[in-house]
Amino acid sequence: VVYACQKEQTDGTCHADHRYIWILAKKSTLTPEEEARANGIAASVCISGLKTVDHNQPCP
Secondary structure (H helix, E strand, O other), X not given: OEEEEOOEOOOOOEOHHHEEEEOOOOOXXXXXXXXXXXXXXXXXXXXXXXXXXXXXXXXX
């Protein structure tokens, strides 16, 4: 799991619209258990609603 903040606020926290998480894996999909764990990790840094990216096609 990779977390990135592209716009920091004056208090040192990350601006809510500029936080990102990438999950790097050798396979193209996550199991339901892995997905639940990923959502838990995302929630721990106040991110909800993870978007799945199809890696069978080039990234946009």
